[in-house]
Amino acid sequence: MSATAPLPAPPSAFDAARVRRDFPILEQRVNGRPLVYLDSAASGQRPLPVLRAVEHYETHCHANVHRGVHALSQAATEAFEGARERTRQFINAASTREIVFVRGTTEAINLVAQSFGRARLAPGEEILITALEHHANIVPWQMLCEQTGATLKVVPIDRRGELEYGRFLELLSPRTRLVAVAHVSNALGTVLPVKQIVDAAHARGAVVLIDGAQAIPHARIDVRALGCDFYAFSGHKLYGPTGIGVLYGREALLAAMPPWQGGGDMIRTVSFEKTTYNDPPWKFEAGTPNISGAVGLAAAMDYVEGLGLEAIAAHEQRLLELATAGLARIPGIRIIGTAARKASVLSFTMEGCHPHDLGTILDAEGVAIRTGHHCAMPVMTFFDIPATARASFGCYNTEADVEALLAALAKAREVFA
Amino acid sequence: MDLKELYRDVILDHNKRPRNFGNLAPADAHAEGHNPLCGDQLTVWLRMQGETIADIRFEGKGCAISTASASLMTEAVKGKDRAEALALYARVHALLTQQDAVPDASLGKLAALSGVREFPARVKCASLCWHTLGAALERSAATVSTE
16 A cells, blocks of 8 residues: 555465454453454554563663663663664664654654744745544644644545545645645545655655554555655554654754754753753653653564564455445445545444444444544545544454444444334 | 443434424524534524423434434423423433432433433433533523533
């Protein structure tokens, strides 16, 4: 799905039932039924290697980073900086100086808005986003526009939930300073042509941020092949811990950006007359970071690479196709988001049954889906619906999970017949 | 948890065919309720005769629980005075939130809402209309929320 997506692995290569056993949380029963977890787009679960890596760090290695000469502080620093190097490899960044640890995608985008955008944008200049963005890739830009007098422009989508690429090219102008787009839509599953978007934006001199929150667990991301200026993602969507995420930024850009939060770790020297700042990435990491989170994230990267990102993506694609075909057979179901290229997300409504009621009925059957506006209210407005039900797939989901979803939806139709 | 306790026939019926649905013109007061997280949205319209609710209607979009609750509410409070309606609101609230609340005869069909308390995530759906009624009774046009 990315610019560098390789051929899918053969079906036999992936044993989801075995993968599932790596996730102890999935062994439980919910409301008397085996848990069927179809909400990985909201948050993935953690496999044993991630849980153990965090436990090992907390049990044996923890102290503050970059501060002491004692053994534990060095062990913690090595673990934290090791996680940065692991992340660099994972997305093929040129240098660890391009890997900033943050709380998650939301913080990464806010960092770019405030540190990169605030000093550079002027009245009359434009930020270009799309109509399918998550609120995290809308609101920080609205705040930035209020602060700078810049204007937010929105590229429309069509009824299938695809970006109107022609309109994107029209809206891209010499006034466009920054383009911020999702790699994969969380509400619709649409995979955006990010490589084309980056190339077109660069040709106009605009800087590009990609919100990779929904793409990171489903494809191999190569930031140098994409050529993007910023790439943001969260650890917990990649089967890592919450509260840890990554902002990739091109080194030249990060070096020129001012810090956005002040405090310890982000400085070189402090006096009351003059403080000098640390180099990237530490310049953007004020305060004690989420060290165990970074360790867990690195373990999650090891885990998904062990399974094979291509194999995971191919497996999820099969489940998506199976579920899509199954839903199409249920009367009254309307699939929201029917783009040609989708990843792992299946949004839908059922006639006569509000998504909230669907969510409750499925929960009673042990099936966990997300219902609501998915932090994408403009998408709901576009399709003229208050909310959708959304099933999303991860590496541990099986065909049996899809069958359980379809059976629970049949039950919902019975209740609301 | 038992779905039949939540989606009782009375609830499903009032969801499918909500009573007193639509706006009221002229109205003496109205209020809007909105739970933005789930998208439930409704407006309650009142026509008063002194202290008495002479007529009440509602319109909006929401889940079965919020729609049925609003429909049942309009039937229950029509003809009651302000104090009686607010007292009923308190009893419904207890029914929705207290495990040991026993529906008494005065609740009538509203007793069908007792299953909601087994589903804590849905209590706000059932209570939105009552909060909105309270706001309308205060002649307040402010948007209320139970999230």
